[in-house]
Amino acid sequence: MPSYLTLEHLHLAYPNGRSRWHSVVHDLDLSLEPGEIASLLGESGCGKTTILRAVAGLDMPRSGRIVLDGQELAGDGCFVPPEQRRIGMMFQDYALFPHLDIRANIGFGIRRLPAAQRADRIAEMARLVGLEHSLDKYPHELSGGQQQRIALARAMAPSPRLLLLDEPFSSLDIHTRERLAFEVRDILKETGTTALLVTHSQAEAFAISDSVGLMHEGRIVQWDTPYGLHHHPASDYVRRFIRHGDALEDRRNEIFRRARPDTAVRESANSILSSVDS
Numbered sequence: 001m002p003s004y005l006t007l008e009h010l011h012l013a014y015p016n017g018r019s020r021w022h023s024v025v026h027d028l029d030l031s032l033e034p035g036e037i038a039s040l041l042g043e044s045g046c047g048k049t050t051i052l053r054a055v056a057g058l059d060m061p062r063s064g065r066i067v068l069d070g071q072e073l074a075g076d077g078c079f080v081p082p083e084q085r086r087i088g089m090m091f092q093d094y095a096l097f098p099h100l101d102i103r104a105n106i107g108f109g110i111r112r113l114p115a116a117q118r119a120d121r122i123a124e125m126a127r128l129v130g131l132e133h134s135l136d137k138y139p140h141e142l143s144g145g146q147q148q149r150i151a152l153a154r155a156m157a158p159s160p161r162l163l164l165l166d167e168p169f170s171s172l173d174i175h176t177r178e179r180l181a182f183e184v185r186d187i188l189k190e191t192g193t194t195a196l197l198v199t200h201s202q203a204e205a206f207a208i209s210d211s212v213g214l215m216h217e218g219r220i221v222q223w224d225t226p227y228g229l230h231h232h233p234a235s236d237y238v239r240r241f242i243r244h245g246d247a248l249e250d251r252r253n254e255i256f257r258r259a260r261p262d263t264a265v266r267e268s269a270n271s272i273l274s275s276v277d278s
């Protein structure tokens with residue numbers, strides 16, 4: 001049976017001067033089942049965002065195919081524009097409209113629905129992310145984690161066929177980041193949403209995903225469950241990458257353990273390790 005989302009032999013490149021191209025992603029294959037949550041994990045510059053942009057329809061592949069729910073989005077002579085793909089996106093910087101209240105922010109993508117139906121859907125999404133009492137507030141009145149939940153509610157309001165998340169937690173402090181990653185996983189599972197996330201944070205990828213594709217220089221070097229990546233690394237590169245992520249985690253946990261009574265120290269450990277992590 002064909003998968004829900006399929007990327008086949010995808011070649012992605014950026015223009016690099018006169019009729020020349022800088023290849024970023026090479027011959028990439030990937031497939032997701034309905035309701036699966038997957039992450040692309042890798043160092044900065046390995047091509048994660050470039051893949052999301054191609055799936056969203058913001059860039060056209062040089063070659064290869066993208067198929068979603070049986071519909072060819074990009075391929076031989078075919079290119080469906082982003083607004084017709086029914087794909088939701090959530091970014092690291094919330095991207096909420098500061099001059100609109102939370103109700104209008106959540107309802108932004110469903111402006112064409114009849115008023116009563118729209119109000120119901122906004123209420124449903126606000127409940128889903130646990131912020132049904134904040135609908136009259138403005139984004140600046142909410143914490144970073146709350147704003148990111150509103151961004152999720154807004155992305156999900158139009159019932160997208162697929163949700164793309166680009167480093168959605170990286171502007172949050174490290175505690176909120178992990179808590180929210182678990183919360184978002186619960187919300188996506190509850191709604192049966194298929195999602196593809198990109199991150200350079202192993203903790204985040206492991207917290208949210210059913211499957212993780214570890215990327216290196218434009219290729220997926222291992223596609224596996226978090227357990228599989230951890231316990232059965234397919235190469236030295238994967239082993240080193242995972243060990244480095246574990247070492248950061250251990251260091252952070254140790255600092256927290258020692259600094260438990262002292263919030264100021266905990267805060268500073270948080271910020272030091274967020275910067276190391278990024």
Ligand SMILES: Nc1ncnc2c1ncn2[C@@H]1O[C@H](COP(=O)(O)OP(=O)(O)OP(=O)(O)O)[C@@H](O)[C@H]1O
Pocket residue numbers: 014015022024042043044045046047048049050051198200
């Ligand atoms: N608009 C662009 N034009 C030219 N080159 C680009 C463009 N966007 C990205 N690149 C290049 O493509 C490569 C992959 O970038 P991409 O943003 O996909 O990486 P990433 O893995 O998402 O990194 P990060 O974690 O830092 O966001 C990098 O070498 C980058 O310089």
